[in-house]
Amino acid sequence: MATRRRDEILRKVLFTARPVLSNPQRRPVATCLLVAAACLVGCAASPSPALRVEDRFGRPVGDRGLTLVDWEGYLANPAIRLDVVAPEGLPYPATLTLRGDHPRLAFDLPSTAGADGPRKEVRLERAGRASIRVGIFPDRDGRDEDHSLRVELADARGTRSSRTIPLHVIDQDPEGDENGDDARPPRLSIVVDFTQDRTGFFDDEAHRDVARRAAADWSYFLDGEGQAAVAPGEESTLIWNPDGFRSVRTVTNAKMFAGYLLYAYGIDGPDLRSGGEPSPTSGFQSRGGQALPLRRSGGYEVEVKGNYNREGWRTDLADDDWWRATNLRRDRADLYSIAHHEIGHALIFNGHNPRFGDGKRAGTLREDRLRAYLGKDPAVDRTDHLPGTIDPASLRGAFGNEYHGAMPRGRWLITRADLIAARSVGYRLRLTSAFAPLAIETATLPAGRSGEPYAASLRATGGVPAYDWRVVAGTLPPGLSLDTFTGELRGTPEKPRLFELTVRVRDSDESAGEAGLSRAFRLEITGP
Structure with missing residues (x-):
């Protein structure tokens, strides 16, 4: 032609x-x-210059694809960097358009999300690199997934070039772990009690299911080992009356419980808002006979009319519909989002928990691990929120900052920053995949023989897959090569000799920096 x-x-x-x-x-x-x-x-x-798509390590991903992670638990997942390299030799400005093929996928803002998948446009004034972040909303099924991403570049003449990039999703939810039956410490027990609801709101089983699910999603990450039992009648809890933040009453526990007792009930007041708080009359959680700086009972109260409006509540949104949960004043709100938020107040983010109260009075939460993760001490405002705090991994707003962040708004989720904040006020976290440190599993490399095929694998765990493997000191035996994606060593070594080399692995977590981990290996190639 x-x-x-x-x-x-x-x-x-x-x-x-x-x-x-x-x-x-x-x-x-x-x-x-x-x-x-x-x-x-x-x-x-002359054909148009090739459109190049790379991961954060500068590796082309056109054939290999990009790896996303669905962390264990119902948690805001990491946003993974993707670079599109706009070529020289095109008439600019050009328009870069990205489209995903699944509704749970999302691009960083500005972008749109929807039933047909996300869409993002970037205007390019010149040749160069455009960095995009891609993430996936969590689900609960524990199954890996494969999706695709289409990248199209239209230059100033309207000439188009495109690539389709495979997306591989590693789902880290352990299958069969719905009830926490594994080798780790048990979850914090959160007993959701509906007996104090006088509005009839929780007569609806769908409303009860949402409250139980939101409480269970928090408890999944909180270590409940050694929880002390509280006998019937020993716990005094202050809760609101149905008039909505106008008057209170005191209730005592009718049954024995361990962990946290959460009263869930409706209110019908003029403020049109819901709430959650630990009780100032509550005792403290304890472990091994030691009191913790954490209250052991509180309330989650739901405004029956809606969230700052009279539009009622949505309980019908599946994970694929996360983007519909705007939670704006003009819309019928997602009950899960509000339950998640208010139960977070009841468990963690409230001044009745002493360490959080200290942070509230100081205006910031001050704790070394939280500071190391965020790069600063997060602010705490008078409403017990973390204003301005963005979770570095997911790029979503942290607790109380849910309407902000670099990713599209939708159903509110726990973030890794929220959990580190929970640890800073006294909770102990279970080891879940979001906190598993990057580690090199391979300790030694098997010997090989010159002139014969050789194969070995370097293995890593933790961090955020995918991994990038490089030889950073020494050399591989001539005839062998290292697959930077898989860590596989293959080839036919040419010369007998003892080779010493250092290998570095990095993961896809940009918030962890560029250092990665290194390990020295000795690889002996013997004669034929």
């Missing part, structure tokens, strides 16, 4: 230029025609 087009252009230009060339006074015009023909032929014969 390009050859026929080129020949057609040449015939037309030469036909036009022939009589002009015979006239000496008009030869400059003919020369311009021939130069223009050469340019047109070049454009017709």
